[in-house]
Amino acid sequence: MRYLKELEYLIYIILGIFTVWQLRKFYSAWEELRAAAFGLEKESAQARLNRSAALLVVLLFLATAEFGMVSFIIPAIPGLEPLPTATLDLLATPTIILDVKTVTPAGTQETPPPGTEVIQPGCIPDEVMITFPENNSTVQDIVEVEGTANIADFGFYKFEISRSGTDTWLTIQAGEFPKDNEVLGFWDTTQLESGNYYLRLVVIDNQGIQREPCAVYLYVEPPSE
Numbered sequence: 001m002r003y004l005k006e007l008e009y010l011i012y013i014i015l016g017i018f019t020v021w022q023l024r025k026f027y028s029a030w031e032e033l034r035a036a037a038f039g040l041e042k043e044s045a046q047a048r049l050n051r052s053a054a055l056l057v058v059l060l061f062l063a064t065a066e067f068g069m070v071s072f073i074i075p076a077i078p079g080l081e082p083l084p085t086a087t088l089d090l091l092a093t094p095t096i097i098l099d100v101k102t103v104t105p106a107g108t109q110e111t112p113p114p115g116t117e118v119i120q121p122g123c124i125p126d127e128v129m130i131t132f133p134e135n136n137s138t139v140q141d142i143v144e145v146e147g148t149a150n151i152a153d154f155g156f157y158k159f160e161i162s163r164s165g166t167d168t169w170l171t172i173q174a175g176e177f178p179k180d181n182e183v184l185g186f187w188d189t190t191q192l193e194s195g196n197y198y199l200r201l202v203v204i205d206n207q208g209i210q211r212e213p214c215a216v217y218l219y220v221e222p223p224s225e
Contacts, residue, residue, distance in 0.1 A: 001069065001073075004066060004069050004070060005069075005070055008066065012063065015059055015062055015066075019059050019063075022055045022056050022059065023052075023056070025048065026052035026053060026056065028048075029049035030045075030049055122212030122214045122215070123214035127148065127150060127151050128148065128149060128201060128212075128213075128214045129147050129148045129181075130199065130200075130214055130215075130216050131147045132145065132146040132147070133145070133199070134216065135216040135218075136216075136218075137216075137218060138218070139218050139220055139221070140189060140221040140222075140224060141189060141223055142186055142187070142190075143186065144183055144186055145159055145186065145199070146182065146183055146184060147182075147184050147201055147214075148181050149178060149184065150180050151178075151211060152205070153205040154205060155205045155208070156176050157174065157179070157184070157201065157204070158171050158173065158201075158202050158204075159172055159174075159184060159185060159187070159199060159200065160172060161187070161199050161200075163196075163197055164195065164197060164198065164217070169200070172187050173185035173186065173187075189220045189223075190223040193220075194219075194220055194221055194222045195220060196217065196218070196220075197217075197218050197220055198215050198216070198217055198218070199215065199216050199218055200214060200215035200216075201215075
């Protein structure tokens, strides 16, 4: 399907060339049929006319199918459209430790940035929102991420994390269905160094357009014994 999207214009050009060729053959057979005086000539011209007409119908069907795939089907399938952020397997749970340059010692917490409820203006109630964990809170072990991912022309959503002070985002999980103040997924923090992180919710519509993310600022504690 990705090839159908990438080669869309080339496919249209090839189909157009064949269509022009078959139209000329159709017109030529039509003229021969009108000018034919004998039965055999008429049968031969009619056969060529029918063959050209059938091929024109097939070419029209192929062009319509290509347009439908590129315009409606492919944008509705998560993962086929390139995303503006780097991701891993959308449905995979990471079992790696993020490469961080600065580590906050356990038991200490950086001063969170100003703000009480939201970090980014992309947090919109009833559309794109993380309700748990709350901003400036502390998390540990397996975190149940709750919130809302419910926009017009919904495609899919994902949530990502980034170590404070870095610009690298790691996809944790993704979902194919809208959520309204429900569980979005689970975040395993046991594989992370303790410290401050951003957790953000990203929602993409069925045209592959990403809405502005909603993010919260959190402190990850070491795993419990």
